[in-house]
Amino acid sequence: xxxxxxxxxxxxxxxxxxxxxxxxxxxxxxxxxxxxxxxxxxxxxxxxxxxxxxxxxxxxxxxxxxxxxxxxxxxxxxxxxxxxxxxxxxxxxxxxxxxxxxxxxxxxxxxxxxxxxxxxxxxxxxxxxxxxxxxxxxxxxxxxxxxxxxxxxxxxxxxxxxxxxxxxxxxxxxxxxxxxxxxxxxxxxxxxxxxxxxxxxxxxxxxxxxxxxxxxxxxxxxxxxxxxxxxxxxxxxxxxxxxxxxxxxxxxxxxxxxxxxxxxxxxxxxxxxxxxxxxxxxxxxxxxxxxxxxxxxxxxxxxx
Amino acid sequence: xxxxxxxxxxxxxxxxxxxxxxxxxxxxxxxxxxxxxxxxxxxxxxxxxxxxxxxxxxxxxxxxxxxxxxxxxxxxxxxxxxxxxxxxxxxxxxxxxxxxxxxxxxxxxxxxxxxxxxxxxxxxxxxxxxxxxxxxxxxxxxxxxxxxxxxxxxxxxxxxxxxxxxxxxxxxxxxxxxxxxxxxxxxxxxxxxxxxxxxxxxxxxxxxxxxxxxxxxxxxxxxxxxxxxxxxxxxxxxxxxxxxxxxxxxxxxxxxxxxxxxxxxxxxxxxxxxxxxxxxxxxxxxxxxxxxxxxxx
Numbered sequence: 001x002x003x004x005x006x007x008x009x010x011x012x013x014x015x016x017x018x019x020x021x022x023x024x025x026x027x028x029x030x031x032x033x034x035x036x037x038x039x040x041x042x043x044x045x046x047x048x049x050x051x052x053x054x055x056x057x058x059x060x061x062x063x064x065x066x067x068x069x070x071x072x073x074x075x076x077x078x079x080x081x082x083x084x085x086x087x088x089x090x091x092x093x094x095x096x097x098x099x100x101x102x103x104x105x106x107x108x109x110x111x112x113x114x115x116x117x118x119x120x121x122x123x124x125x126x127x128x129x130x131x132x133x134x135x136x137x138x139x140x141x142x143x144x145x146x147x148x149x150x151x152x153x154x155x156x157x158x159x160x161x162x163x164x165x166x167x168x169x170x171x172x173x174x175x176x177x178x179x180x181x182x183x184x185x186x187x188x189x190x191x192x193x194x195x196x197x198x199x200x201x202x203x204x205x206x207x208x209x210x211x212x213x214x215x216x217x218x219x220x221x222x223x224x225x226x227x228x229x230x231x232x233x234x235x236x237x238x239x240x241x242x243x244x245x246x247x248x249x250x251x252x253x254x255x256x257x258x259x260x261x262x263x264x265x266x267x268x269x270x271x272x273x274x275x276x277x278x279x280x281x282x283x284x285x286x287x288x289x290x291x292x293x294x295x296x297x298x299x300x301x302x303x304x
Numbered sequence: 305x306x307x308x309x310x311x312x313x314x315x316x317x318x319x320x321x322x323x324x325x326x327x328x329x330x331x332x333x334x335x336x337x338x339x340x341x342x343x344x345x346x347x348x349x350x351x352x353x354x355x356x357x358x359x360x361x362x363x364x365x366x367x368x369x370x371x372x373x374x375x376x377x378x379x380x381x382x383x384x385x386x387x388x389x390x391x392x393x394x395x396x397x398x399x400x401x402x403x404x405x406x407x408x409x410x411x412x413x414x415x416x417x418x419x420x421x422x423x424x425x426x427x428x429x430x431x432x433x434x435x436x437x438x439x440x441x442x443x444x445x446x447x448x449x450x451x452x453x454x455x456x457x458x459x460x461x462x463x464x465x466x467x468x469x470x471x472x473x474x475x476x477x478x479x480x481x482x483x484x485x486x487x488x489x490x491x492x493x494x495x496x497x498x499x500x501x502x503x504x505x506x507x508x509x510x511x512x513x514x515x516x517x518x519x520x521x522x523x524x525x526x527x528x529x530x531x532x533x534x535x536x537x538x539x540x541x542x543x544x545x546x547x548x549x550x551x552x553x554x555x556x557x558x559x560x561x562x563x564x565x566x567x568x569x570x571x572x573x574x575x576x577x578x579x580x581x582x583x584x585x586x587x588x589x590x591x592x593x594x595x596x597x598x599x600x601x
Binding site: 051052053054055072073074076077079081083085087088089091092096099100101103104105106108148 | 306307310311313314317318321322401402403405406407408409410411412599601
């Protein structure tokens with residue numbers, strides 16, 4: 001897979017505040033890339049530079065082989081952005097909103113109507129095309145935001161906390177559409193989220209802290225590096241549990257023992273085979289990774 | 305071009321659908337109507353009758369026509385500018401609520417976006433002001449019609465020039481605004497203040513000398529004077545025809561701001577148009593340059 005986004009030594013300051021410091025990372029074509037960090041970590045600054053909304057103080061941003069400054073318009077053709085908050089015109093209908101945004105990409109008339117029909121079917125909003133965006137529910141509005149970002153068939157979809165505050169059903173619809181686009185069109189998804197279960201599905205994760213990369217890797221690599229494994233044992237008596245000689249956390253019907261890694265878990269099982277009658281081994285969660293890397297909890301999702 | 309036309313349509317639609325912006329635009333004309341309905345028309349009528357030379361009486365219709373012409377000229381002079389400001393607030397509102405960001409992530413030039421705001425403001429303001437002109441003419445016809453065809457055409461020309469001026473001025477000022485707070489502050493100042501400084505609420509001739517000289521540096525003042533002349537010219541001609549001495553009508557013209565004096569020198573009509581036209585050209589040029597050299601944060 002080739003790199004569709006390459007950021008090298010990116011720097012951006014606002015007065016004395018160094019929002020982004022010597023940031024370098026790459027995103028491969030077609031992957032789901034999660035960009036994590038607490039508020040103020042530098043995520044939005046990076047995204048705004050990526051989308052041509054902010055100038056950078058130093059470094060290079062290359063998108064699909066194009067320089068983000070020199071080839072600004074060509075880069076914009078390749079990006080679709082779903083902002084954190086809906087930025088469509090509340091007083092206008094869904095149709096009018098999408099028509100005006102499509103015109104920005106030179107999509108008019110029949111081409112627009114065809115694309116609109118495709119998106120309306122995919123995102124299930126045909127029923128409220130004539131309704132003002134301001135009168136839609138949060139979930140309905142989010143679907144229109146995604147449709148707006150997809151109007152021009154971008155190669156990269158930037159999702160800035162797309163599911164915050166949405167009901168599970170709408171979250172599922174959105175993720176189904178995004179998965180379908182990745183599968184059928186090899187679309188790259190650049191995601192920032194506070195929901196760690198969404199980040200856990202990513203192909204690659206970068207965790208940002210104070211404008212710098214604090215950790216990066218696949219979710220598995222991060223879990224292995226920054227959290228241990230958990231063994232949950234069922235049906236043990238108190239004496240049996242104590243005989244493990246490990247610290248444990250009692251939970252309903254079971255006890256949970258934390259071990260540094262899977263190898264240690266195997267050693268524990270082999271040394272006490274009679275106690276492991278009913279058990280499961282799980283990796284740490286992305287929340288644990290985030291907490292371990294930054295010392296902070298992400299608000300909004302599981303990590304609350 | 306197609307992109308621009310779709311965006312202009314979006315901007316015009318938004319202005320008329322956004323009740324906040326639309327009704328803010330009507331505040332100043334509303335204030336004027338209330339002022340005239342409650343006391344200003346009576347004040348003007350009484351002071352005018354008291355100032356008539358002894359032995360001269362005029363038709364009631366003529367006096368009604370004079371007051372109606374004054375109301376029309378005040379209302380139009382103010383509306384052309386305040387409506388333009390409010391219509392152009394869309395540009396600020398788009399920045400304040402993040403919509404501008406959504407428009408700018410597309411491969412469209414910022415100069416195209418700025419042009420679309422400008423043209424949409426012109427269209428919205430023209431539409432409202434021409435309708436207002438029609439309604440004002442209807443009111444004048446009911447009260448007392450002394451306008452010639454040329455007067456009516458000149459009133460429409462004055463409205464056109466003032467709308468161009470209001471749009472250009474609002475584009476330059478709104479360029480620097482980016483929050484709802486700034487928008488509200490400017491909206492309030494313009495809606496309430498412009499009527500005073502352009503002489504629509506109270507004649508400039510009633511201001512102190514220093515203030516009179518100061519407002520002569522504001523192009524909008526000349527717009528009000530042009531509007532006054534074309535709204536009241538027929539009434540004055542009729543007064544002279546009914547025997548009122550030219551000296552009296554001349555002093556009335558001075559009193560009602562038909563004549564403007566720049567540090568004692570009377571400003572001729574062509575110069576008034578020239579000042580307004582020049583102001584429009586300078587403001588449009590400034591707006592173009594500001595957009596061209598705007599830097600990203």
